[in-house]
Amino acid sequence: MTRRYFGTDGIRGTANKSPMTPEIAMKVGMAAGVAFQRGRHRHRVVIGKDTRLSGYMIENALVAGFTATGMDVFLLGPVPTPGVAMLTRSLRADIGVMISASHNAFQDNGIKLFGPDGHKLSDEIEMKIERHMNEDLSGKMAKPADIGRAKRVDGDLFRYIEFAKRTFPRAMSLSKLRVVVDCANGAAYKAAPSALWELGADVVPIHDKPDGMNINRDCGSTNPNSLRAKVLEVRADLGIAFDGDADRMLIVDEKGTVVDGDQLMATIADDWKRNEMLRGGGIVATVMSNLGLERYLDAQGLALARTKVGDRYVVEHMRAHGYNVGGEQSGHIILSDYATTGDGLISALQIMGCIVGSGKPASEVCAKFEPVPQVLKNVRFGGGKPLEDKRVKSAVDDAREKLGNTGRLVIRPSGTEPLIRVMAEGDDPVLVESVVDGIVGVIADLKTAA
Structure with missing residues (x-):
């Protein structure tokens, strides 16, 4: 069916x-x-x-x-x-x-x-x-x-807030951190500022006044520019950006640099390994995670297991193979010791625990590796199955041959929009850009020809 x-x-x-x-x-x-x-x-x-x-x-x-x-x-x-x-x-x-x-x-x-x-x-x-x-x-x-x-x-929202707070290391406090919280005018607008303030943080909330139509509008984890500006304006120690339903988050360090989910997973994996909490011998991520993450984990003696895109598939692999850290580059992080799905607030608390415990600024704690140049472009299509077209297949084969063993190519239809996502990464940024543009161009030509 x-x-x-x-x-x-x-x-x-x-x-x-x-x-x-x-x-x-x-x-x-x-x-x-x-x-x-x-x-x-x-x-x-x-x-x-x-x-x-x-x-x-x-x-x-x-x-x-x-x-x-x-x-x-x-x-x-x-x-x-x-x-x-x-x-x-x-x-x-x-x-x-x-x-x-x-x-x-x-x-x-x-x-x-x-x-x-x-x-x-x-x-x-x-x-x-x-x-x-x-x-x-x-x-x-x-x-x-x-x-x-x-x-x-x-009132059961407060059950969740208390539950999330209990995942933060009991011996620590957020009292020395000034945190800007971008609630994306979404589901976290009450829970996140409350939890962080109750744990001692100096909280500066933004985009916390939803009106039914401003959710994710020029804010949140997919658009952190206003968060970057606010962090620099108020000289915060870090900023946290949630998406509309708060199952994912990204951070902005004290310098205004956006830190994605790959860096955050590496940070948590490092900390949990050091504290003998990490299970499975590594972490689980999707095919979209950066090759730099894989190389970094390998250097630490840790594995990166990849799944197809979708946090559900990450969770399934974690449960089947005994991992307790997994997630997506987008900031959708699953910490199965605490939650059954991605949890932006709990993930943020773990990152803040790493920062407080180290005594170092976020820019040092969360910059674990140099990302491999990566390009992702989307092509909208109106119908049919463009990935089965022989011209597209030929372009994909050509791109894989050009990248060889120095890069990766991932092409997939979006599961939520009529888009084809074309991602390539490798050590040569010019080559990466070229192969993505080549495939995108062929798919776009199909739409024009139709």
Whole structure:
């Protein structure tokens, strides 16, 4: 069966257009409710969301679907995605739902689902839900007396804040750090500043006033320019940028330099190895992580296991092979000793622990390796399968031959947008730029010819 709704990270699209319509959201609730009805206990689902205007619409549709199957719904309000994963377990829910399109602009939205263990659903379970969405479920709906109830439990955000704070080294304090926190006008706008202030930091929050339409707008982990400026303006020790649902983060050091997820994973791996916390003999990252990270870890006697793009695949490999640190270059970092999914706040606390423990500035602590020149370009396409075209295949083969053993080439369709992502890296920056431009040009010519 072909996947119609689910991509690499749940269901995502433009609000009020398929697949992000109230009708489909209600079908998701009904189908997931049927799929997770196990045993005779009173079933429950927790639903969180970021700050998008369309979140109200999607939330209400999901509530209708879940309650129709007899599930009780706990509505968390705006809360980071990892908070939903944590509270799914803490509240003994059968399923967790996050309404968010992550780093996308406000007009998009999405639905991410978690199982009772707080992990994102496997491909098999997502396919099962899709099958239910295409079935007549009228015979599986709850009887009138068994329809579910819904209630708001906004106070449970503080459960997550306390949980995150407990991951910070108990003997340390953030009292000597001035931290600028870019909340991306998203799900972290309450949790992150509160947690850091309670741990002693001098917190300067920015982009912490969501209005439903300003989430990720010129801010957050995908656009840290305003954070860089604020760090320099207030002479902060570091800045932290979250994305819209706060499952990823990047930092800006005291000099205004952006530090990506590869450097942050190397920093945590170093610290955890030194403190005998690191498991698996290395870390897990995706095919998009920089070759410099791989070389650095190798020099430390550590391995880098690569997966296809998507934090879910990183987590699956970590669980299967005993790793406890993994993530993506984008700043989506999974620390499985503490969380079942990427958690921007917990990752930030670990980095700050490294900085406080070293007594050195962030620019020294987090610059672990010199990145290999890397170029990533996106090509939008309207339909078809451009990667199967013989001209594109020929261009790819030619590029791989030119790079030889001194670089890497990764080409893949986006799981959330109609884009082909072309990435190359190697020691020769001119060659890297050339091979990417060559492939991008061929794909663009296909669109013109069509």
